[in-house]
Amino acid sequence: MHLFHGLINSYGVFTACSHVPQTTVRGVADSSLTPLLEDIADISVDSEVSLAQLTTLHVGAQPRLTVRCTTPQAVVDTVTRLDAAGVPLLILGGGSNLLVADDEPLDLVVVRIECAEVSLDPHSGVLRAQAGAVWDDVVDTAVAAGLGGIECLSGIPGSAGATPVQNVGAYGVEIADVLLRVELLDRATGQVSWVPASDLDLAYRYSNLKFTSRGVVLAIELQLTPEGLSAPLRFGELARRLEAQGPGERRPVAAVRQAVLELRQAKGMVLIPGDHDTWSAGSFFTNPVVDPQHASDIQDKVRRLRGDEDAERMPQFPAGENQLKLSAAWLIDRAGFAKGYPGEGAPARLSTRHTLALTNRGSAHTADIVALARTIRDGVKTEFGVVLEPEPIWLGVHI
Template sequence: MATEFGAELETDVPLSRFTTLRLGGPARAMLTCRSTDTLVAVVRALDASGTPVLILGGGSNLLIADEGVDAVVVRVANAATRLGADHVYAEAGAVWDDVVAEAVGAGLGGLECLSGIPGSAGATPVQNVGAYGVEVGSLLRRVQLLDRATGEVRWVSPDELGLGYRTSVLKHSDAALVLAVEFAARPDGLSEPLRYRELATALGADEGERRPATKVREVVLGLRAGKGMVLDVADHDTWSAGSFFTNPVVPADRLAPVLAAIEARVGDGVRIPQFPGDGGTKLSAGWLIERAGYGKGYPGGDAAARLSTKHTLALTNRGGASTQDLLALARDVRDGVQDAFGVRLEPEPVAVGCTV
């Protein structure tokens, strides 16, 4: 199949080479697809034969079992990009930050707040990726999908994707494969309105202002680097899946007891970060983790898996961790927050062959 469709075949491939956590056991076979035509043909053929398939993009939101996967891994490596006067087109395998850098460098605004996020362009609508007050869903024009049941390739609008906070109908589903994405962009080279206080403050701006996209990108990259959220092979704080837990949304009927539990632990008068959320009030997962007693670098010592020393929301591989080590840390933190505040944190990465 690799020769027939132009894919590159490797066998017994350690998947830790392809995830930002540097974790994951072997795949019996990997097919790297560097064009959209190859990608479509390979996935159609594998699906038609009933072969188990794992789609692999940038590996930034993936947690793979130590035992690996008993499946053929299809690596999405189509990476063409095109810039228009008011839009950005990227194939699914394009490195996301390269897409942002190219757009900003060409004088297009809109994507700058999403600078420094690891992974591929094709993953951005799946997760409805967001940072510093901007979500992909607000910029998407359309997404090209392969329907794996019918083999049909078509463009869909954002309305068809069920986009929500860090989710979409594409997440945790094998029904469709993202082939390409197209985003709206600002031809004036200015940023999206600044909606995140930390970013606005760093820029010396008021919330709601717009600033040159080049400057906003520079500041975003600096802020992310300070939290260990820009990939650096020499920095184990970046050997992570980014924010491991999503910010919990507490329903209205549960908010009062949750806030009471928080106040009982941290004291009256402490400002509890709260934001409007889908169907409730969104709390800060990182803030809750710290107040539950899990500080930066927890559990310390020579533990192979630890919280980042820069950002408590990142669970990191210190160089010798296994997936089981990371899962144990995730369960420890999740259960501790639930015991302290009655709030259950949900993991953001997609787990393959394992569960938190």
């Protein structure tokens, strides 16, 4: 079984860190682990919860234990002790970027990060958030204080600590644009230190924390702008909605946040508990990066099949030297997978609002979502010669 040791995105309710005077236990705890945890402050131990209850795809088996940590020190103490004992861990913010096997119990301990304090300096624009803070609440706090730079990242599900792990981005902005540093627990040494963003090798949906056991993010620090204006509007759909007059225009942060939320809600990309169109991991595939000749070949094929007008609308953006980034959602649609595919009655379907979201319609198992992901990937490869890479972390299953 493949185990991921990084920090996964989370959904949840924004709360300040609470201080639990001693370890609390729900259910019958694993007796072999109890001695390792019993004197750690600010944790609670749960032996009953499954990953289906902690992930936004609502699938996943039960781990040995789930340890909820409400302070950074509790995270440090829990992780270092379990690491020293050789216990496999899943560090979890809440599971919005995670697809977990559900066919048998998981031989691991979930360490869920729930510390959520946020502080900022409205004059300098520096904002600091603990890793368990719900990301959209961090954005809301910044916008309310008139700080610009992350308003385009509104509505993205997840925890603050997860944002640098995969360099979260949307609507022309990435966390790399504003990240100063992260507070990191080095799992090899047990040391805690602030690491500059320049040490993380941040790139498109990537950092050197992703897919590794290098460390656990405890907090992030961002440099925002204090004049109440957004980051330059670079994304066409958002700029059009705000009726921007030219490229790079800036608008009041509150207006941009509202526009982004409206766009995301229209695509089913904002979690609503009773709406199965939002039971997803967000964008399931990353946008592929290809060379210009491959992009031209794809455009020519679309031209033959669908005409000049559709071919000329093919999204493609510069992505470094001799590289272009294409739209995964656009390719999925042109490969014949419409919104809602494969149709009513299927336990796992494409969202009826956005072809990039694979959704659990309420009764799906992990195998259903995996089968749908493979069908989409293979169909796009057959049609266009492009291999779509999944964005969520796969735990115990493989595409």
